[in-house]
Amino acid sequence: MGGKVIFTEKPRNDIDNIFDRDDEINTIKKVIDTGDWLAILGPRMIGKTSIAKAILNEYKKEYNPIYIDFTGIKSYNDAINKIFHAIPRSLIDKLKDNFAGVGINIMGNSITFNRRFKDTDIIKALLTLLKKSIIVLDEFQELSFGVNHFINMLHNIMMENNNTVFIFTGSSIGVMKTLLEQKGKSPLAGRNPVNIVLNPWNRTTAMTYLRTGLASCNVSVNDRELGEVIDETGTITGWLNFYGKRRCIENHEDALRDSLDEAINVAKYEIGNIVGQSKWRKTVLKMMAFGSNYNTMLQESHVSTSTLSNFLHRLEKLYVIRHDGKAYYVVDNIYRKAILV
Numbered sequence: 001m002g003g004k005v006i007f008t009e010k011p012r013n014d015i016d017n018i019f020d021r022d023d024e025i026n027t028i029k030k031v032i033d034t035g036d037w038l039a040i041l042g043p044r045m046i047g048k049t050s051i052a053k054a055i056l057n058e059y060k061k062e063y064n065p066i067y068i069d070f071t072g073i074k075s076y077n078d079a080i081n082k083i084f085h086a087i088p089r090s091l092i093d094k095l096k097d098n099f100a101g102v103g104i105n106i107m108g109n110s111i112t113f114n115r116r117f118k119d120t121d122i123i124k125a126l127l128t129l130l131k132k133s134i135i136v137l138d139e140f141q142e143l144s145f146g147v148n149h150f151i152n153m154l155h156n157i158m159m160e161n162n163n164t165v166f167i168f169t170g171s172s173i174g175v176m177k178t179l180l181e182q183k184g185k186s187p188l189a190g191r192n193p194v195n196i197v198l199n200p201w202n203r204t205t206a207m208t209y210l211r212t213g214l215a216s217c218n219v220s221v222n223d224r225e226l227g228e229v230i231d232e233t234g235t236i237t238g239w240l241n242f243y244g245k246r247r248c249i250e251n252h253e254d255a256l257r258d259s260l261d262e263a264i265n266v267a268k269y270e271i272g273n274i275v276g277q278s279k280w281r282k283t284v285l286k287m288m289a290f291g292s293n294y295n296t297m298l299q300e301s302h303v304s305t306s307t308l309s310n311f312l313h314r315l316e317k318l319y320v321i322r323h324d325g326k327a328y329y330v331v332d333n334i335y336r337k338a339i340l341v
């Protein structure tokens, strides 16, 4: 277990600054060497983006590092723009004579598309031009257009150019997982990525993470305080980081209160996205905050079995709830608090 700990909100982008996660990183490296595509999965704030960026940095001498954040992408045009702007400047300069041939005209810092080319052909040609690259597609579930087609195209690129590695990640990866796991007639069947799941740390690792980070900002802490942070917050790195960042400048009580407020606000926003205006969804989530079984939730929610099952299935894929054979329950302390306020 190692790595420097500096509390910052930015995703880490260097393996030396990633605490723990050695096993996951070694597995990712093995998958990259086999050329398979892979998905980095896990609950919110667990460190998916950090690990993806650290891997890009680690391989930057052998592969072009391309990090694409798909947040807010609504069309293929948006996607091409994002991909283009994710390409390192030095590579753009090297490739600049090739862009017109694939339908992209560069004008200063922006690009226009030659309308004689199909959007999908432009994306495919652009990604193919990049040759030996690791391409991270973060928040991939955000694509609100033809995702099936898009994945199929990525697969073709990978088959034709076995030097390109795709890494998918995102906070509500459930949508993507569902798509990639389609069976039967789907063109995607049998091409699932290797899934690397980042799980919350155990208590000891979380304690060591906090202790290491607080030592680097010269704060002396005691185990009772750290124990309280973990009791209240759980062990998800991003939430602990909120506390650490504040504890470097304020006392324990204030740091805990402020970081809980901050984390609960993030979780409330996510829950708002999941629940929308639906009263029954809210009721069911509240029940699961305490732990509840399927039949009780069915009775209280007054929805059909398939509606309830679909909702639970989605929450499981988002790593918000877990099912232990008897009950469904909310996994994360912060989400539990956010549901109950």
Ligand SMILES: Nc1ncnc2c1ncn2[C@@H]1O[C@H](COP(=O)(O)OP(=O)(O)OP(=O)(O)O)[C@@H](O)[C@H]1O
Pocket (backbone or CB within 6 Å): 003, 005, 008, 009, 010, 011, 012, 017, 018, 019, 020, 021, 043, 044, 045, 046, 047, 048, 049, 050, 051, 170, 171, 237, 238, 239, 241
């Ligand atoms: N292993 C780690 N070591 C050190 N810091 C970490 C680690 N994992 C995550 N962090 C820190 O936790 C925070 C959240 O990390 P990150 O943004 O990578 O998570 P994420 O899973 O991508 O979150 P989201 O679901 O919001 O996209 C960041 O501040 C990052 O610096």
Ligand SMILES: [Mg+2]
Pocket (backbone or CB within 6 Å): 048, 049, 050, 138, 170, 171
């Ligand atoms: Mg992220």
